Amino acid sequence: xxxxxxxxxxxxxxxxxxxxxxxxxxxxxxxxxxxxxxxxxxxxxxxxxxxxxxxxxxxxxxxxxxxxxxxxxxxxxxxxxxxxxxxxxxxxxxxxx
Numbered sequence: 001x002x003x004x005x006x007x008x009x010x011x012x013x014x015x016x017x018x019x020x021x022x023x024x025x026x027x028x029x030x031x032x033x034x035x036x037x038x039x040x041x042x043x044x045x046x047x048x049x050x051x052x053x054x055x056x057x058x059x060x061x062x063x064x065x066x067x068x069x070x071x072x073x074x075x076x077x078x079x080x081x082x083x084x085x086x087x088x089x090x091x092x093x094x095x096x097x
Contacts, residue, residue, distance in 0.1 A: 003062070015097075037057070048092065
């Protein structure tokens with residue numbers, strides 16, 4: 001859910017600036033998280049704070065392992081350790097949308 005919130009806010013930020021064509025593939029579909037991250041980190045549409053790209057990568061890793069790893073179970077501690085970074089990231093993305 002955390003990753004999905006970030007994805008939605010990234011899409012909203014590009015849509016708000018009428019630049020959502022930058023986050024769509026050749027068929028007009030929205031890019032997956034990796035494509036969204038590559039575009040937002042490029043800085044073509046707006047600049048993120050210094051730490052935001054790292055926080056996005058951390059969020060992607062947390063979400064990917066929680067959803068796709070057969071041997072890893074996400075614990076409350078994992079979320080708690082990321083919570084401050086997540087809050088800072090989400091507030092930044094909200095301000096961009």
